[in-house]
Amino acid sequence: MSYQMYRDKVLEFVEGHEKWRSSTINLIASENVTSPSTVRAIASGFMHKYAEGWPKQRYYQGCKYVDEVELIGVDLFCKLFRSDFADLRPISGTNANQAAFFGLTEAGDKAIVLHTSHGGHISHMPFGAAGMRGLEVHTWPFDNDEFNIDVEKAAQMIRELEPKIVVFGGSLFPFPHPVKELAPVAKEVGAFVMYDAAHVLGLIGGGQFQDPLREGADVITSSTHKTFPGPQGGVILYKDLGEATAKLQWAIFPGVLSNHHLHHMAGKVVTAAEMLEFGKAYAEQVVKNAKALAEAMAEEGFKVIGEDKGYTKSHQVIVDVSELHEAGGGWAAPLLEEAGIILNKNLLPWDPLEKVNAPSGLRIGVQEMTRVGMMEDDMKEIARFMRRVLLDKEDPKKVEKDVFEFRKQFQKVYYSFDYGLPMKE
Numbered sequence: 001m002s003y004q005m006y007r008d009k010v011l012e013f014v015e016g017h018e019k020w021r022s023s024t025i026n027l028i029a030s031e032n033v034t035s036p037s038t039v040r041a042i043a044s045g046f047m048h049k050y051a052e053g054w055p056k057q058r059y060y061q062g063c064k065y066v067d068e069v070e071l072i073g074v075d076l077f078c079k080l081f082r083s084d085f086a087d088l089r090p091i092s093g094t095n096a097n098q099a100a101f102f103g104l105t106e107a108g109d110k111a112i113v114l115h116t117s118h119g120g121h122i123s124h125m126p127f128g129a130a131g132m133r134g135l136e137v138h139t140w141p142f143d144n145d146e147f148n149i150d151v152e153k154a155a156q157m158i159r160e161l162e163p164k165i166v167v168f169g170g171s172l173f174p175f176p177h178p179v180k181e182l183a184p185v186a187k188e189v190g191a192f193v194m195y196d197a198a199h200v201l202g203l204i205g206g207g208q209f210q211d212p213l214r215e216g217a218d219v220i221t222s223s224t225h226k227t228f229p230g231p232q233g234g235v236i237l238y239k240d241l242g243e244a245t246a247k248l249q250w251a252i253f254p255g256v257l258s259n260h261h262l263h264h265m266a267g268k269v270v271t272a273a274e275m276l277e278f279g280k281a282y283a284e285q286v287v288k289n290a291k292a293l294a295e296a297m298a299e300e301g302f303k304v305i306g307e308d309k310g311y312t313k314s315h316q317v318i319v320d321v322s323e324l325h326e327a328g329g330g331w332a333a334p335l336l337e338e339a340g341i342i343l344n345k346n347l348l349p350w351d352p353l354e355k356v357n358a359p360s361g362l363r364i365g366v367q368e369m370t371r372v373g374m375m376e377d378d379m380k381e382i383a384r385f386m387r388r389v390l391l392d393k394e395d396p397k398k399v400e401k402d403v404f405e406f407r408k409q410f411q412k413v414y415y416s417f418d419y420g421l422p423m424k425e
């Protein structure tokens, strides 16, 4: 027996995954698909390089092509997000957050963040990057009815605690956070305003959702692979932070990374060019599709969150399935997977943490299906598939056949230079 068998198996599974994924309806809110051009940049010799430091001031030789790409990238990201500085080096959203916490705060400083049970990200929490920085982590007061940070109580909290940093943004994120309202209060006490845009970066780039830097944020940290449809990676966008600018840059390198995965860096740059060209059309369609899916699901009989606020202003639709089964999302998500519909169960803000495996919610994101060309009418079809599985209790394997058939029409990655805009019939 030779080890070649394992090589074969890996390649077989990779191919199997790709074939299966492109036949399913993927609604994981934190994922997306990249264009062929972005794939080409990632699957390149850039993956074999090191380029520590800044373009043209590297610690290693051999960077002349890499430098050109990174310089274009910094320009394009600054243009797309109207920021003073862009750093493409963080290799993930969490890595970007680590760098921001280390660059902008000292151990023992106070931070106010969104609690994970209200949709915040683990890296903001005491057991995540913020805690590892030694921050004293406090969490925003949350208004369950508004599905948002409670502005009045939050303002009071900022004035009482005088934190060094306040953090907006989250992973369960249907409505914009009150940055405009709270950034001036944070400034009163001299706090940095950080906005974690991991989920909504593509919407911000396309002029939808909210514009954190114009609303008072100093720094945006983000992943580059959720609504921003690039390769897995991270980015930091920031204003001139005075003395803290250099500290932040040092925190990124050599603080929390050395090599910055240059093939992914190149992929981010290709995606930024796509976003400058097609981002507005893409982001508008994402939000329209999310609204259309929420409305269609409500019509089919699902309990969709946020009806009085128009259900959603982002790529996300949040559904409460606790009345359908005692295990809630823990029951619904695996059943939908059997029908070729991929999404995740999610705690809702009022769920106790013990319900993590049987939470009330489903979190749905429409960005990937938008990118492959789906429109509002296709969202109605998706809502019907979900009704058949979860409400009519039809055999999921039977629904899967129809899902696969439906999905065959959507095999190109639009809003890209490769395929342009999708045709609306």
Ligand SMILES: *Cc1c(COP(=O)(O)O)cnc(C)c1O
Residues within 6 Å of the ligand: 030, 091, 092, 093, 094, 095, 120, 121, 123, 169, 170, 171, 196, 197, 198, 199, 222, 223, 224, 233, 234
């Ligand atoms: C996904 C996410 C991150 C982490 O991103 P990675 O790229 O997976 O490290 C950070 N913050 C928020 C709000 C997220 O949703």
